[in-house]
Amino acid sequence: MNVWIIDHYSSEPKYGGISRQYDFATGLSERGYNVVVVSSAFSHFLHEYITDDGILISEICPKVHYAYLHTSSYETNKSPKRVLNMLSFKKAVEKNALFLSQKLGKPDVVVGCSIHPFTWLAAYHVASKFGSRFIAEVRDLWPATQIYNHGMSPHHPVALLWGTIEKKTFDRAEKIIYSMSRGDKYICDILGYPREKAIWIDQPMNCERFDKNALRYGELPEAIRSFIGDSFLCVFTGYYMEYEGVYEMLKAAKILKGRNIPVRFVFVGSGKEEQGMRSYVKDNYVDNVYVGGRISKELVPALLGRAQICLAHLAVRGNPNSYKFDASKNKLTEYMYSDSCIIYGTYIENHYVQTSGAGLTIEPYNAAAFADAIEKVYRMPEEERRKYGLNAREHVLENNTLEKLTDKYISILGK
DSSP, X not given: OEEEEEOTTBOOGGGTSBOHHHHHHHHXXXXXXXXXXXXXXBOTTTSSBSOSSSEEEEEEETTEEEEEEOOOOOSSTTSTHHHHXXXXXXXXXXXXXXXXXXXXXXXXXXXXXTTXXXXXXXXXXXXXXXXXXXXXXXXXXXXXXXXXIHOOOTTXXXXXXXXXXXXXXXXXXXXXXXXXXXXXXXXXXXXXXXXXXXXXXXXXXXXHHHHHHTTOGGGSOHHHHHHHTTOEEEEXXXXXXXXXXXXXXXXXXXXXXXXXXXXXXXXXXXXXXXXXXXXXXXXXXXXXXXEEOOOOGGGHHHHHXXXXXXXXXXXXXXXTTTTTTOOOXXXXXXXXXXXXXXXXXXXXXXXXXXXXXXXXXXXXXXXXXXXXXXXXXXXXXXXXXXXXXXXHHHHHXXXXXXHHHXXXXXXXXXX
């Protein structure tokens, strides 16, 4: 069976993108499927082109190929040019579908992934062109994200546009895959689609690759390793954005310094708050914090494996309804498998970080709560603290391994 997964922002791990589709493609290939992942040659994460050619076809193995299509570019994720980039990806997929089918085979199943809704339209176009089955994957909720997180009126023209595309997509799709833990409460309970049509497939963990990369600590930048030394370590990886709680974490570091708690913080990532974070550290003499740029995706496990605590946060300030259906955060799965304790700022009650015993959840935008939780974990006997990491890893092994989630994927695809 030939499966095309159309995901604008996917890439091979060496290019720093989200590894979800790469992992599923390799997992499916081991079960006999031929998989093509179609994505953009312009990296959403690096803001640079993977290739200058019109199309780059990368062979991962004989049964897995990436097809990187040329699209327009943009400087920041808030730029209006990003919308043009979305439209250019839709156009590029539709334009190059025949060429890709001649090179890599016609698809029997097309999976369209909603990093944005235009990808659904492109995927459905391809499925219709070749008479393929069509499956919709929901990675972000459009227009629910804008409505619940940012207060957009359901009657706003943009919300109406996204809602129209969403309805057409879900009506046409044979199945709906969603990656956020409470997506069914939106897709089924609010939109009214039957539960047998919507399937939760969380972020997969390729344990073998993670374990291998976790041994590469010596390859981390010398500046990071020198800063860490033998300290008790808190780590944040990902986007430097306000909703990620980065300033609350920095304020917590300042609070703990004032309490003479010898904890160090390492941030690696990128985003619009990066310069503001560096300024905060400098202006407030917070010398227990290192704010770095992005590191190789393949080296992240080595950093996480050194941490005693991994820090996460997801909420819009003053909005308890934000991210009420949860979100698809690859780093939470990585945090949990890393064997560290997680401290997570979220409005969601009974989140699986808490219920699995993987860590502590706290009130969002509360620096004191972050500091208190970190100090609590720091002062625990090591055996007690280690239980968080053991619980977290056990949760991943029971629910998120690539093998188990590939089985779930195959139950949708069929043989």
